[in-house]
Amino acid sequence: MTAAKLTLDGREFELPAESGSEGEKIIDITRLRAESMAIALDPGFGNTGACRSAITFIDGERGILRYRGYPIEELARGARFTEVCFLLIYGHLPTRDELDQFREKLTYHTLIHEDMKKFFEGYPPSAHPMAILSAMVSALSTYYPVDNADENVDLNIIRLLAKAKTIAAFAYKKSIGQAFQYPRNALSYTGNFLHMMFSLNTEPYEVPQVLDDALNLLLVLHADHEQNCSTSTVRLVGSSDANLFASVAAGICALWGPLHGGANQRVIEMLQLIHADGGNHRKYVDMAKDKASGFRLMGFGHRVYKNFDPRAKLLKEAADQVLHQLGVDDPLLDLAKHLEEVALKDDYFLEKKLYPNVDFYSGILYRAMGIPTDMFTVMFALGRLPGWLAHWKELRQDPERRIGRPRQLYTGETERAFVPLAKR
Ligand code: CMC
DSSP states (O other): OOOEEEEETTEEEEEOEEEOTTOOEEEOOTTHHHHHSOOOOOGGGTTOOOOOOSSEEEETTTTEEEETTEEHHHHHHHOOHHHHHHHHHHSSOOOHHHHHHHHHHHHHTOSOOHHHHHHHHTSOTTOOHHHHHHHHHHHGGGTSOOSOOHHHHHHHHHHHHHHHHHHHHHHHHHHHTOOOOOOOTTSOHHHHHHHHHHOBTTBOOOOOHHHHHHHHHHHHHHSOOSSOHHHHHHHHHHTTTOOHHHHHHHHHHHHHSTTTTTHHHHHHHHHHHHHHTTSOHHHHHHHHHOGGGTOOOTTBOOSSOSSOOHHHHHHHHHHHHHHHHHTOOOHHHHHHHHHHHHHHHSHHHHHTTOOBOHHHHHHHHHHHHTOOGGGHHHHHHHHHHHHHHHHHHHHHTOTTOOOOOOOOOOOSOOOOOOOOGGGO
16 A cells, blocks of 8 residues: 655655555554644544454444454354353464363352452442442452463453453342352353352252353354444553553443443333333434434444444344244334334435444343343443453553553643632
8 A cells, every 4th residue: 555645734744554454444643743743633533543453353334243353143153152252362263172271260260259249238239230340340450469460461361251240140139139149160151140140049040041042142242342432441541551450340331331332221221111102113213313302222323333233133133033932022122123124214324324233132132031121231241351351462462552642632721820819
């Protein structure tokens, strides 16, 4: 590729151009300020590449998502979540031995320190589980070495991946006032989570295979999504040399927002609202088109996907199959489909290229599994965890790593003299 040319105040600057392994073009502006004294302005970072990354590729125009080169459709069909975690974090699909060892390590690090159980007692029963998850993940840094030495990082990655689901399940048990259920070593990653969520002291929960598989699919589909808001947060915090637990805790907070992972909770609340209002989905499609209403169709639209979100397509099919297998008839699934149908024929949504995203159908599946609405974003966090870990690790190993420190266009007052209080 030839260099880009920029003319500013009559001077010409050359900006090197490059392309990625999938042919994406970039203009390298790292020397822009040093040479021209100008900076690039890009609110929302829609045109800014913050790093080079070899983890996930997305082509939003063609609805393509690949982890380490493997199409999401193939991983969704054939991979277990633990394999995908390994793939994202270590860069290649595990051999049988590697996977067995990885799973064993995850199994034996699932427990949290007994003292940490006391932390749960301090939260009110109404506490949102995302608040608990972020606080508890941050608190893990008080129990383990966090000096970012390689051997500690490797183990902390395993610890976090293993313990996050225990923390999530304990947060749920706390919210409903039930006894915590300890993990069982004989169970799979997904099976163990469902056991910790739904077993009772008096009655163990036998995890139905259909739910184990549905959870596996959900986690695989959420596992990474390159430089999204929460992953960028993890990288930004990590760029200051903050420890892994602190960086991921920040990512969890970023994910919580309703424009990001928090949308899955909002989708179900929206569908419930429309259902309770007589199911008139057209009224809500019209409201979403009217900016003055302040209402958006939750689970619709994406910064990158401008054609379709392949994850939404897979989840819609899965929702149909799983509900059928469970014999569940959820009116919200029909409502979601009607809403999608109307929106996808509407000029507003067509012109703005707004399609259902991953959050649109995931909640229907979580509901069928018996997971309460305010746990949905926690489920997203459990799925996204390997992505955060892979990006944090990649950042640590990046020779170009510098502390993340954007600039700004200052639009405030120019210099003025301070006026003492008595004279104001
Ligand atoms: N309903 C109605 N209008 C919308 C919607 C929507 N869901 N999403 C975007 N628009 C409109 C928006 O008003 C804007 O119109 P205009 O150009 O006239 O100002 C245009 O479409 C572009 O929207 P934007 O907000 O500038 O786009 P963005 O890339 O900054 O935001 C988004 C992307 C996902 C935050 C946004 O589409 C949205 O708020 N969607 C609803 C929340 C949601 O489902 N979030 C989950 C995202 S996928 C999972 C994840 O990554 O977390």
